[in-house]
Amino acid sequence: MKNQNNKPINNKLLITLSLLLCFILFFGMLSCSEEKPQLQSNATEVRVDSVLNLMTLEEKVGQLVLYTGFWEFTGPVPDEGNSKLKLDNVRNGYVGAMLNVNSVSSIYEAQKIAVEESRLGIPLLFGYDVIHGYKTMFPIPLAQAASWDASVAKTAASYAAIEATASGINWTFAPMVDVTRDSRWGRMMESPGEDPYLASIFAKAWVEGFQGNDLASPQTMAACAKHFAAYGFVEAGREYNTVDISDNTLFNVALPPFKAAADAGVATFMNAFNEVGGVPATGSEYLQRDILKDGWNWNGFIVSDWGSIGEMVDHGYAEDLRHAAEIGINTGSDMDMESYAYEKHLVDLVSSGEVVEEKLDDAVRRILRVKFDLGLFDDPYRYCSEKREKENILTNENLKAARDAARKSIVLLKNEDGLLPLPKENIKVAVIGSLAASKDIPLGSWRAQAIDNSAVSLLEGVENALGKPNVTFSNGYRLTEGERSFVYELNMVKDDESGFRSAIKAAQSADVVIMAMGEDCWQSGEGRSQVAPVLKGSQLALMKEVLKVNSKLIVTLMNGRSLVIPELAKNAPAILEVWHLGSEAGNAIADVIFGDYNPTGKLPVSFPRHIGQIPIYYNHKNTGRPTTKAHDAGKVFWSHYTDSPNSSLFPFGYGLSYSDFEFSEVRLSANNMKSNQSITASISLRNRSEITGTETVQLYIRDHVASLTRPVMELKSFQSITLEPNEEKEVYFEINKELLSFYRSDLTFGSEPGKFSIMIGNSSKNFNTLDIELIE
Ligand code: NOJ
Numbered sequence: 001m002k003n004q005n006n007k008p009i010n011n012k013l014l015i016t017l018s019l020l021l022c023f024i025l026f027f028g029m030l031s032c033s034e035e036k037p038q039l040q041s042n043a044t045e046v047r048v049d050s051v052l053n054l055m056t057l058e059e060k061v062g063q064l065v066l067y068t069g070f071w072e073f074t075g076p077v078p079d080e081g082n083s084k085l086k087l088d089n090v091r092n093g094y095v096g097a098m099l100n101v102n103s104v105s106s107i108y109e110a111q112k113i114a115v116e117e118s119r120l121g122i123p124l125l126f127g128y129d130v131i132h133g134y135k136t137m138f139p140i141p142l143a144q145a146a147s148w149d150a151s152v153a154k155t156a157a158s159y160a161a162i163e164a165t166a167s168g169i170n171w172t173f174a175p176m177v178d179v180t181r182d183s184r185w186g187r188m189m190e191s192p193g194e195d196p197y198l199a200s201i202f203a204k205a206w207v208e209g210f211q212g213n214d215l216a217s218p219q220t221m222a223a224c225a226k227h228f229a230a231y232g233f234v235e236a237g238r239e240y241n242t243v244d245i246s247d248n249t250l251f252n253v254a255l256p257p258f259k260a261a262a263d264a265g266v267a268t269f270m271n272a273f274n275e276v277g278g279v280p281a282t283g284s285e286y287l288q289r290d291i292l293k294d295g296w297n298w299n300g301f302i303v304s305d306w307g308s309i310g311e312m313v314d315h316g317y318a319e320d321l322r323h324a325a326e327i328g329i330n331t332g333s334d335m336d337m338e339s340y341a342y343e344k345h346l347v348d349l350v351s352s353g354e355v356v357e358e359k360l361d362d363a364v365r366r367i368l369r370v371k372f373d374l375g376l377f378d379d380p381y382r383y384c385s386e387k388r389e390k391e392n393i394l395t396n397e398n399l400k401a402a403r404d405a406a407r408k409s410i411v412l413l414k415n416e417d418g419l420l421p422l423p424k425e426n427i428k429v430a431v432i433g434s435l436a437a438s439k440d441i442p443l444g445s446w447r448a449q450a451i452d453n454s455a456v457s458l459l460e461g462v463e464n465a466l467g468k469p470n471v472t473f474s475n476g477y478r479l480t481e482g483e484r485s486f487v488y489e490l491n492m493v494k495d496d497e498s499g500f501r502s503a504i505k506a507a508q509s510a511d512v513v514i515m516a517m518g519e520d521c522w523q524s525g526e527g528r529s530q531v532a533p534v535l536k537g538s539q540l541a542l543m544k545e546v547l548k549v550n551s552k553l554i555v556t557l558m559n560g561r562s563l564v565i566p567e568l569a570k571n572a573p574a575i576l577e578v579w580h581l582g583s584e585a586g587n588a589i590a591d592v593i594f595g596d597y598n599p600t601g602k603l604p605v606s607f608p609r610h611i612g613q614i615p616i617y618y619n620h621k622n623t624g625r626p627t628t629k630a631h632d633a634g635k636v637f638w639s640h641y642t643d644s645p646n647s648s649l650f651p652f653g654y655g656l657s658y659s660d661f662e663f664s665e666v667r668l669s670a671n672n673m674k675s676n677q678s679i680t681a682s683i684s685l686r687n688r689s690e691i692t693g694t695e696t697v698q699l700y701i702r703d704h705v706a707s708l709t710r711p712v713m714e715l716k717s718f719q720s721i722t723l724e725p726n727e728e729k730e731v732y733f734e735i736n737k738e739l740l741s742f743y744r745s746d747l748t749f750g751s752e753p754g755k756f757s758i759m760i761g762n763s764s765k766n767f768n769t770l771d772i773e774l775i776e
Pocket of ligand 1 (some may be wrong): 129173226305306526
């Protein structure tokens with residue numbers, strides 16, 4: 001195949017017509033207004049309508065059909081549709097988009113049929129789960145959120161877009177912006193964590209990274225905010241389970257990141273498998289129309305999740321697939337992923353008048369709009385360049401960006417007696433643990449087209465830093481046996497101590513031990529809920545044995561969720577939370593271990609002391625019986641456990657640095673304000689160490705009395721401050737009405753007069769406070 005960018009397009013009638021209309025509109029409107037964005041969007045609307053007007057009912061329904069390709073399945077394997085049938089449907093104009101088609105040549109082949117053989121030549125969208133990289137893997141999304149640095153997310157997404165589009169993809173099913181408080185849920189690894197504000201910052205950054213400034217650029221792709229909505233609140237953390245959530249929590253916790261994605265111009269949304277209060281999200285008019293499309297004035301399209309339209313039958317909400325199709329289209333699910341409900345029943349439903357054609361037209365318009373915005377009508381092959389596919393993927397530049405993102409995502413949890421950073425000279429290190437040698441696990445779950453075993457392992461990273469002769473390795477424990485990609489409880493190796501002897505020997509003769517502990521990446525991700533998010537197998541037992549012979553133990557914790565690690569936290573003198581960091585994991589971890597990078601990460605989720613505390617989150621309510629006199633008098637009648645403190649082991653926002661930061665009391669420019677005024681709150685931050693470092697200063701606010709109860713604290717802002725040794729800086733935050741506002745029971749967003757606490761510090765547990773009064 002030659003350079004395909006200049007292939008002729010066969011849909012001449014369509015292009016001529018839409019261009020003509022576009023010109024008429026453009027020059028007609030120049031006289032009325034000078035504002036370009038409006039002109040452009042109106043021009044798109046005219047072009048969209050010009051196409052819609054040419055379409056038959058069958059072709060309209062076809063735009064709502066999303067087929068999986070024939071190479072990869074990311075949901076239950078469909079029994080419908082062999083590849084020939086699917087391509088015939090593309091040829092007939094009965095397909096709007098495909099997913100899981102990977103490579104320029106396959107995408108070109110399918111696009112060519114759509115554009116050159118179907119009656120109207122409407123181009124296809126090609127979607128794929130490009131979650132944290134395409135072939136160059138960046139840290140899993142939860143880890144990226146641990147950077148508390150939006151530029152990490154934006155950069156990761158923009159490199160993912162460069163690589164995915166170089167392979168022909170023009171639509172990613174990301175970002176996933178489900179706030180979650182439950183580490184039993186395997187999809188915590190895909191989420192930006194437990195906090196709506198942090199998640200909103202990341203939602204915006206991911207959308208900007210994937211979509212860039214110009215959706216029509218061949219290096220950017222349409223993003224998809226998912227899963228709308230409240231999927232992170234599945235009961236008991238069990239995958240696909242029921243969600244029952246109040247409007248208070250829905251609006252103030254679950255929805256803000258989706259709103260941020262919509263405001264950032266995300267092209268598409270995906271609905272969710274779960275029900276919300278008795279109504280499947282896929283059939284929820286409230287979520288899809290009232291809130292998203294009408295409430296937020298958002299004009300992209302909603303794709304169903306895999307089979308979720310059909311699953312409304314299993315939910316007990318639709319009688320059969322036909323009924324599910326009717327509910328789906330009426331409530332605003334615009335595109336059907338792998339339910340075959342629209343393909344089978346929508347023509348009939350519209351012909352019989354059971355579904356009004358305006359609903360169908362609205363969905364088609366939304367889908368065509370995205371195709372126009374991507375520039376597919378101008379050049380449907382703009383993403384099909386074999387040259388780019390060869391040159392733009394897995395480049396040194398991409399890997400360098402992945403390493404930078406990875407080291408910024410690491411969180412230093414513990415560093416007794418300044419064990420870290422280690423010197424690079426005159427040191428013998430024992431690296432222990434099968435996780436340390438794995439070149440595959442750091443790639444993480446949801447790894448798109450990553451090449452298996454292509455990550456830099458922790459062992460390799462340490463060897464690269466110190467030279468091989470200074471490093472000994474021992475597997476120590478085994479995590480799994482059998483098929484790794486199906487890591488069930490059954491595949492976990494429980495009490496295997498066969499590797500202990502050699503690990504202990506290695507530890508004995510080393511100056512320092514670096515031990516990798518945690519999870520296989522396939523223990524987290526979709527369908528990987530667990531009742532016990534703990535360290536499995538013999539890892540802890542080995543750690544204790546190692547400690548007996550060498551007390552200089554650094555644990556690197558690799559995991560896709562917050563784990564319950566009280567014993568580890570108590571015994572190991574140094575702990576680095578390194579998640580699943582992607583292609584450059586080992587090098588990035590070594591950068592931190594040997595002090596080439598001073599850690600900056602902060603936890604985006606609370607780490608529980610005990611499984612029984614889950615769901616645990618810092619922004620909880622006060623309850624009617626917080627710590628009170630009953631507690632002081634040793635009585636039981638207050639909200640607590642009798643066998644554990646309420647607090648987390650490592651709190652949200654927590655993370656150490658090699659520098660030593662100290663912050664002052666809070667200072668305020670005034671003690672009270674009206675809602676049209678603002679107050680400046682500040683602290684001074686000092687680096688009292690000899691190492692340059694960066695601290696993330698966090699602002700939390702508490703609204704003490706309101707028409708709906710408010711959390712004990714909520715993150716409202718944060719700033720990254722870099723200080724030279726012994727340098728001091730004043731850090732300012734503006735407190736305004738927006739920071740004091742919340743969604744009330746009438747769903748208006750506003751503030752209410754009264755007392756607010758202003759808390760500034762370096763985690764949700766370590767801060768100073770002053771109160772202010774909002775007068776009116
Ligand atoms: C199901 C997942 O829930 C969703 O996130 C993903 O995008 C689709 N499968 C497609 O793979």
